[in-house]
Amino acid sequence: MNFRTIIKKTFILLLFFSSFTMSSQDLTDNLKAWTGASLSYKINEDFKAKLSQLFAFNVSPINYSFSQTKLSLSYKIKRRTYVEGGYVRGLFNDSNSLRAQGASSGWFNTLVVDRIYGNFSYKHDVAHRLSLRHKIEFQYFFPDIDKYKTRSIYSARFGYNVRKSSLSPYLEGQLFYYQGGIISDGIKRYRIKAGVSFKPIKDSSMRASIYCMIQNEINTDQLPDNDYAVIGTSLSFKIK
Numbered sequence: 001m002n003f004r005t006i007i008k009k010t011f012i013l014l015l016f017f018s019s020f021t022m023s024s025q026d027l028t029d030n031l032k033a034w035t036g037a038s039l040s041y042k043i044n045e046d047f048k049a050k051l052s053q054l055f056a057f058n059v060s061p062i063n064y065s066f067s068q069t070k071l072s073l074s075y076k077i078k079r080r081t082y083v084e085g086g087y088v089r090g091l092f093n094d095s096n097s098l099r100a101q102g103a104s105s106g107w108f109n110t111l112v113v114d115r116i117y118g119n120f121s122y123k124h125d126v127a128h129r130l131s132l133r134h135k136i137e138f139q140y141f142f143p144d145i146d147k148y149k150t151r152s153i154y155s156a157r158f159g160y161n162v163r164k165s166s167l168s169p170y171l172e173g174q175l176f177y178y179q180g181g182i183i184s185d186g187i188k189r190y191r192i193k194a195g196v197s198f199k200p201i202k203d204s205s206m207r208a209s210i211y212c213m214i215q216n217e218i219n220t221d222q223l224p225d226n227d228y229a230v231i232g233t234s235l236s237f238k239i240k
Contacts, residue, residue: 031059034232041239046076050086059231067091080123088115102143115141126158133157147188147223149180166199166207183221191215195232205238 038052050072056065072086091110092098103111119137126132135155141148157172176189195211211232217225 029226029228032065032228032230033057033059034230034234036232036234038234038236039239040236048074048076050074056230064093066093082121083119084121085118086116088117090114098145101145103145104143113141113143113145115139129161129163131159131161133159145181147181147183147220148178151179152177166202167196168198169196170194183223184219186219188220189215189217205240207236209234209236 034054034056036052036054038050040048040050042048050070052068052070052072054068054070056067057063058065068088068090070086070088072084074082074084076082090113091106092103092113094105094109094111098111098113103113106112117137117139119135121133121135123131123133133156135153135157137153137155139151139153141150153174153176155172155174157170159168159170161168170193172191172193174189174191174193175187176191177186178188179185191213193211193213195209197207197209200206200208209232211230211234213230213232214228215230216227
C-alpha cells in the first residue's frame with residue numbers, strides 16, 4: 001500500500017469516526033476548538049479539486065458545535081491569481097429556531113444549512129519573505145436564514161516565510177457583509193486570526209497549521225450577536 005492510499009483511507013476514516021462525537025447543544029458563544037483536514041488534487045497545471053472537512057466543538061463543557069464539508073474547484077488565472085467555486089454543507093445542532101427557518105434534517109440529530117460560493121484571490125509580495133493575499137468571496141445560502149440570504153467576505157492575510165524553514169506565521173483579518181435577512185444589510189461581522197503553518201514531515205505533501213481566532217458580530221438588530229474565540233488545528237494533503 002503506497003503513501004497516497006494510506007492518506008486517502010486515513011482521511012475517510014477521520015470523517016467517519018468524527019461524525020459519532022455529535023451531541024445536541026445549541027450554537028453558543030463559549031470558547032471553541034476547531035479541527036480540520038483537507039485533501040487537494042491537481043487535475044492539471046490550471047485546475048485543482050479540493051475536499052475539506054471542519055469540526056467545531058465547545059470547550060467547556062466539551063460537546064459538538066457544528067461541522068462543515070466543502071467541495072471546491074479552483075482555476076489559476078495566472079501566477080498567484082485564482083478563482084474558485086464550490087459547495088458547502090453545514091451540520092448544526094437541532095433547534096426550533098433553525099427548523100423554523102427551513103433547515104432540513106441531517107445525520108445524527110443535526111440540521112442542514114447549505115451554501116454555494118465563488119471567490120477571487122490575489123497574492124503579492126510586500127517585502128522580502130512577506131506576502132499579502134487578498135480574497136473576495138460571495139456566498140449564497142439555502143434555505144434562507146434570518147441573518148442573511150447572501151454574504152460577501154473580504155479577507156487580507158499577511159504571511160511570512162521563515163528562512164531555511166517550513167515555518168510560515170500569518171495574520172488574517174476578515175470583514176463580512178450580510179444581505180437579504182431580517183436585519184439591515186451591512187458589515188456585520190469581523191474575524192481576526194493568527195497562526196503558523198509548517199511541514200511536520202520534511203519533504204512530504206502534508207502541511208499543518210495551528211491558530212487562534214476571535215469573531216465578533218456587530219449591529220445585528222434584534223438578533224443576538226454570535227461572538228466567540230477559537231483555538232484550531234488543521235492538516236492539508238496534496239495529490240499531484
